[in-house]
Amino acid sequence: NSKEEVHIDPYMNNLDLDILIVGAGFSGIYLLYNLRKKGYKVKIFEGSNGLGGTWQINRYPGARVDSDQPVYQLSIPQIWKEWTWKEKFPGSEELRQYFDFCDKILDIKKDVAFNTKVIAANFKKTEGKWMIKTNDGRITKAKYFLPCIGFAAKRYIPDFPGIETFKGEIYHSSEWPKFEVDVSEKRCAVIGTGASGVQIVQEWGKRAKSLVVFQRTPNLCLPMSQRNLTAEEQNIQKHEYQNYFLRREAHFGGFVFGFLPRDTFEDTAEEREKVFEALWNCGNMAFWIGGYQDIFFKLDANYEAYKFWAKKTRSKIEDPQKRDILAPLEPPHPFGTKLPSLEQDYYQMFNKTNVDVVSLKENPIIEIKSNGILTSDGKFHEIDILALATGFDFAGALLKIDLTDINDIPLSEHWSNGTKTFQGISISSFPNMFYTYGPQAPTAFSNGPTLIEIQADWIIKVIDYCEEKNVKYIVAKEEAQEKWSSEIHETAKMSLFPLADSWYMGANIPGKKREMLNFLGGVPKYAEILKMNLKNDLEGYELV
Ligand code: N01
Numbered sequence: 280n281s282k283e284e285v286h287i288d289p290y291m292n293n294l295d296l297d298i299l300i301v302g303a304g305f306s307g308i309y310l311l312y313n314l315r316k317k318g319y320k321v322k323i324f325e326g327s328n329g330l331g332g333t334w335q336i337n338r339y340p341g342a343r344v345d346s347d348q349p350v351y352q353l354s355i356p357q358i359w360k361e362w363t364w365k366e367k368f369p370g371s372e373e374l375r376q377y378f379d380f381c382d383k384i385l386d387i388k389k390d391v392a393f394n395t396k397v398i399a400a401n402f403k404k405t406e407g408k409w410m411i412k413t414n415d416g417r418i419t420k421a422k423y424f425l426p427c428i429g430f431a432a433k434r435y436i437p438d439f440p441g442i443e444t445f446k447g448e449i450y451h452s453s454e455w456p457k458f459e460v461d462v463s464e465k466r467c468a469v470i471g472t473g474a475s476g477v478q479i480v481q482e483w484g485k486r487a488k489s490l491v492v493f494q495r496t497p498n499l500c501l502p503m504s505q506r507n508l509t510a511e512e513q514n515i516q517k518h519e520y521q522n523y524f525l526r527r528e529a530h531f532g533g534f535v536f537g538f539l540p541r542d543t544f545e546d547t548a549e550e551r552e553k554v555f556e557a558l559w560n561c562g563n564m565a566f567w568i569g570g571y572q573d574i575f576f577k578l579d580a581n582y583e584a585y586k587f588w589a590k591k592t593r594s595k596i597e598d599p600q601k602r603d604i605l606a607p608l609e610p611p612h613p614f615g616t617k618l619p620s621l622e623q624d625y626y627q628m629f630n631k632t633n634v635d636v637v638s639l640k641e642n643p644i645i646e647i648k649s650n651g652i653l654t655s656d657g658k659f660h661e662i663d664i665l666a667l668a669t670g671f672d673f674a675g676a677l678l679k680i681d682l683t684d685i686n687d688i689p690l691s692e693h694w695s696n697g698t699k700t701f702q703g704i705s706i707s708s709f710p711n712m713f714y715t716y717g718p719q720a721p722t723a724f725s726n727g728p729t730l731i732e733i734q735a736d737w738i739i740k741v742i743d744y745c746e747e748k749n750v751k752y753i754v755a756k757e758e759a760q761e762k763w764s765s766e767i768h769e770t771a772k773m774s775l776f777p778l779a780d781s782w783y784m785g786a787n788i789p790g791k792k793r794e795m796l797n798f799l800g801g802v803p804k805y806a807e808i809l810k811m812n813l814k815n816d817l818e819g820y821e822l823v
């Protein structure tokens with residue numbers, strides 16, 4: 280590597296880099312900062328015009344994170360020592376301010392080419408370099424190619440008949456305009472009740488003239504204990520932060536709490552009630568990934584959590600019909616096998632006369648017309664503004680880039696019969712390429728920055744190792760990849776996750792192979808696997 284610091288205008292033509300990162304979210308920023316410090320020539324190409332990755336593009340009303348501070352931030356001391364969060368669960372605006380603050384402290388933007396989308400990348404064996412093509416027609420060379428595009432880079436819009444004829448305003452949650460969408464005199468609708476849908480409903484329910492929520496599957500939301508944080512309490516806490524950042528790596532979901540070391544029925548019914556009540560009152564994700572350790576493995580145990588959830592939630596909804604749609608007595612899927620969002624007043628919204636819910640299970644959408652939505656019961660819902668909170672194609676994110684391997688074979692061909700990776704960070708036949716926060720890692724179950732830093736630290740060590748040893752390229756072995764991918768599926772079979780049609784299983788995208796797309800062993804086990812891999816001289820990789 281080039282050990283002296285070299286700054287090149289990232290917009291310059293014919294860049295020849297050590298490392299090219301795609302995406303300027305948590306991963307990209309953390310990697311850029313740490314790799315640059317080591318003297319590598321490294322740049323970020325970012326498709327949008329700002330920092331923050333998912334928080335730059337997800338600007339729908341009410342967007343905020345479901346992780347409670349101080350865990351949802353980078354562990355870089357220069358940043359957290361100076362930055363003060365306003366809210367326990369920050370909104371997207373505050374998060375964007377945080378990313379700009381990262382730039383102020385770390386001088387990130389000078390090495391980022393904004394509005395620059397990577398459209399294709401191909402590894403040239405002879406040169407041992409990636410040729411990376413961007414939307415402006417430029418070709419950039421880099422020895423290492425690090426797509427840090429997250430899990431939500433490819434939005435999903437269902438193919439509703441007639442959707443193209445709709446004449447009102449229509450926005451996907453991840454493609455929201457920067458101006459405020461005024462709904463005060465408008466008839467609005469939201470399709471989809473995942474994390475994005477729930478948050479839009481909480482905002483629009485308060486402001487829209489009317490709001491109809493089209494729900495296919497109820498979101499089993501948990502209470503969010505949102506509150507303002509004072510600068511004083513954060514300052515008192517800050518001497519504990521280093522410890523916090525270590526602790527978050529030691530728990531299943533990358534938070535500072537983990538599963539209880541016992542099964543559901545080891546406790547009596549009364550003890551269970553107390554445990555559930557305490558978890559509920561945490562007001563965060565603890566009820567999901569901080570309770571009994573068998574919740575995702577035994578149906579009867581899982582049902583206990585569901586019953587508690589339904590009892591609590593049903594009491595919030597006044598109308599019996601809406602109650603049965605939003606919080607049915609019987610579980611639509613085992614509790615937590617789809618993400619349970621955190622809610623502030625989601626259920627209360629449905630107690631308002633201007634907010635209604637339609638169950639698409641009973642009344643699917645037949646057609647979208649120029650001025651509304653027709654459902655199978657013959658009812659026509661007139662609307663002016665439609666929000667599509669219909670999610671993302673998780674496994675499709677990397678496929679958005681026309682990636683071709685060492686033999687010019689496209690990734691789409693490699694994955695035509697399912698997603699295959701080695702340790703959720705590399706793909707065999709794609710040398711010198713490492714990705715973060717993607718398929719076959721603990722992605723869906725981890726607080727973002729926790730997993731991202733574990734993966735990024737590993738990538739940095741691997742690059743250092745390869746450079747020290749003059750390695751031309753490093754590539755995952757096919758058999759190691761096969762083993763990893765089949766272990767992911769075998770573990771999933773022992774769990775309840777395959778019972779839900781979730782994005783965890785790729786089941787949200789019609790035609791996609793239904794398969795577990797996440798590592799279920801939790802963050803600490805995953806971190807240990809990466810650590811052991813390095814300790815064993817990059818076992819599972821071929822070094823050329
Ligand atoms: O997307 P989703 P999201 N007809 O896939 C429905 C993170 N996130 O953008 O459940 C009708 O969860 C679909 O219905 P069903 C978080 O990790 C975090 O909300 O498939 N409906 C579902 O209700 C999250 O998990 C935060 O039956 C259709 C919805 O659309 C991930 O991003 C905020 C449909 C999609 O929900 C994705 O969340 C936002 C169809 N044809 C996002 N197709 C926070 O931290 C899909 N749906 C707070």
